[in-house]
Every structure is written in structure tokens, then in C-alpha cells.
Amino acid sequence: MSMVARFAAPLALALAFAFPAAAQQKEKEYEPQVGQAGKDVIWVPTPDEVVDRMLRMAQVTPNDFVVDLGAGDGKIAIAAAKKLGARSLGIEYNPDMAKHAQRNVDKAGVAGRAKIVQGDIFATDFTQATVVTMYLLPALNLKLRPQILSMRPGTRVVSHSFSMEDWAADETSSMDGRRAYLWIVPANVMGGWTLEAGSERSELTFEQKFQKIEGSVALGPIQAGLRDARLRGFQISFAYVDNAGVRRDFSGRVSGNRMEGSFRTESGAEGRWSAAKK
Numbered sequence: 001m002s003m004v005a006r007f008a009a010p011l012a013l014a015l016a017f018a019f020p021a022a023a024q025q026k027e028k029e030y031e032p033q034v035g036q037a038g039k040d041v042i043w044v045p046t047p048d049e050v051v052d053r054m055l056r057m058a059q060v061t062p063n064d065f066v067v068d069l070g071a072g073d074g075k076i077a078i079a080a081a082k083k084l085g086a087r088s089l090g091i092e093y094n095p096d097m098a099k100h101a102q103r104n105v106d107k108a109g110v111a112g113r114a115k116i117v118q119g120d121i122f123a124t125d126f127t128q129a130t131v132v133t134m135y136l137l138p139a140l141n142l143k144l145r146p147q148i149l150s151m152r153p154g155t156r157v158v159s160h161s162f163s164m165e166d167w168a169a170d171e172t173s174s175m176d177g178r179r180a181y182l183w184i185v186p187a188n189v190m191g192g193w194t195l196e197a198g199s200e201r202s203e204l205t206f207e208q209k210f211q212k213i214e215g216s217v218a219l220g221p222i223q224a225g226l227r228d229a230r231l232r233g234f235q236i237s238f239a240y241v242d243n244a245g246v247r248r249d250f251s252g253r254v255s256g257n258r259m260e261g262s263f264r265t266e267s268g269a270e271g272r273w274s275a276a277k278k
């Protein structure tokens with residue numbers, strides 16, 4: 001056998017293995033740089049203690065589906081799955097970063113619950129999220145706001161560093177000079193409702209600005225102002241003092257064009273109430 005023939009076969013075999021290995025090696029070697037360009041915002045990772053507070057303030061449980069908008073290296077999606085047992089999705093525009101983040105998910109052993117997809121947050125559906133996390137920019141938060149406000153009432157939204165302008169946060173936490181904000185998507189109760197409580201029927205009106213509500217109830221010719229009106233996601237509570245001077249307290253849930261719950265009065269009456277949007 002010639003020298004060429006003796007080496008040709010093993011060489012071909014070696015090359016066949018060497019090239020895929022080299023390609024894999026190259027993929028593994030991708031090292032993101034803090035400050036690198038993204039589509040709408042650069043990559044800067046959220047520090048671990050802030051990630052932890054964001055997920056705690058959103059009260060993430062294994063029943064949640066957490067979506068991180070602009071996933072970076074995947075750390076928020078990974079923490080949600082690994083520490084709190086949630087399902088999670090990270091949406092990352094940079095394809096190299098998305099692959100890198102998915103590898104981090106695999107390495108963290110949470111591939112069954114967490115996933116990274118390459119995509120634009122403004123073109124990817126995240127309406128199924130029960131918790132949305134973000135570390136973007138004020139203008140991007142505002143651009144996302146209408147979409148967030150149309151999500152299911154009760155959806156929790158947490159943002160590292162940046163607020164939502166006149167939509168005041170339900171909680172602001174700070175640590176090491178950094179802030180994290182929480183909002184709970186409120187139900188829409190604005191307008192007129194017909195209230196039925198026991199055998200009585202009356203007309204309720206709510207004014208609403210994000211989660212802040214106030215209102216009144218028609219008691220004959222009197223528009224009696226509501227007291228302690230509160231909306232938290234789909235949970236509502238309010239009270240009024242009737243024409244006999246007795247305070248009546250209502251609490252319940254909003255579901256689209258209906259509300260229902262229980263009431264009690266200072267005079268000791270209790271019962272169920274419901275209201276239908278006019």
C-alpha cells in the first residue's frame with residue numbers, strides 16, 4: 001500500500017469528525033459583551049439580587065408562565081424556572097444571544113420548563129404570560145403599555161429600573177441603588193353598572209385611571225360617593241353609606257362585563273351581589 005493510501009482513509013475520517021466539532025466549538029465560544037447592541041436596547045444583565053426581588057414581588061409560583069421581554073443571557077427565565085418552578089419564556093432579538101441563552105437554560109437543567117426564542121418583543125405574542133418581566137427603556141415600556149394593559153386582569157408586570165410614566169406602580173422596591181417596579185394589570189370597570197344586592201337594585205358608576213377607581217351609587221336623587229373603592233387585578237371592593245346612614249361593604253371579582261361577590265352591612269345583613277355593565 002502506498003504512503004498516500006495508508007493515510008488517506010484515516011485522514012478523511014479525522015476531517016469528518018473535526019469539522020462538526022470545530023463548528024460546535026465556535027458556537028460554544030460565543031461570549032456576549034455587556035453593552036453590546038440589541039435591536040432597541042443594549043444588553044446589560046440584571047444583577048442576581050434584583051432578579052430575585054422581581055420574581056418575589058411578582059409572587060411567582062409553579063402555576064405561572066413568566067415571559068422575559070429581551071431575555072439577554074436568559075437569567076430571568078432560568079431563575080423563574082429553577083428557583084420558583086414556573087414555566088418561562090425569554091424573547092431575545094439577537095440570534096447569537098438567543099442561542100447562548102438557550103444553552104444556559106440547558107446547562108441549568110431547566111429545559112423542560114424554560115425556553116428562549118429568537119424574536120422581536122414587538123412582533124411576538126406574549127399574551128399568555130401570567131408574569132411579564134423586563135429591563136428595557138422608559139420609551140419601550142410606554143410602547144408596550146397598551147398591549148400590557150389589554151392582558152388578562154391580574155397579570156403581574158415587573159420592570160428593572162424603568163417605570164410606566166403616569167401608570168403608578170403597585171410596588172416599588174429598591175436595593176443597592178437599583179429599583180424594581182411591579183404593576184398588576186387592572187380589570188376595566190369604567191362606566192355604568194346595574195348593581196343587584198339581595199332584592200335591591202341600584203345604579204353604580206365608576207371612574208377609572210389604570211388601577212385607581214372612584215365612583216358613586218344612585219340612591220334616589222342622591223349620587224352617593226363610594227368609599228374605599230379599590231381595584232387589584234380582577235378583585236374589587238367598595239362601600240357606600242345608604243339613606244338610613246348604614247355603611248354597606250362590597251367585595252368581589254370582575255369578569256368582563258360582570259362583577260359578583262359578597263356584601264355585608266353595619267346592621268348585620270350579609271349576602272351576595274352582582275353587577276352587569278350597562
Ligand SMILES: C[S@@+](CC[C@H](N)C(=O)[O-])C[C@H]1O[C@@H](n2cnc3c(N)ncnc32)[C@H](O)[C@@H]1O
Binds near residue numbers: 073
Ligand atoms: C438590558 S438587556 C436585559 C436582559 C435581561 N432581561 C436581564 O434583565 O438580564 C435587554 C435585552 O433585550 C434585547 N433586545 C433589544 N431589543 C429587542 C427587541 N426588540 N426584541 C427582543 N429583544 C430585544 C437585547 O439584545 C438585550 O439582550
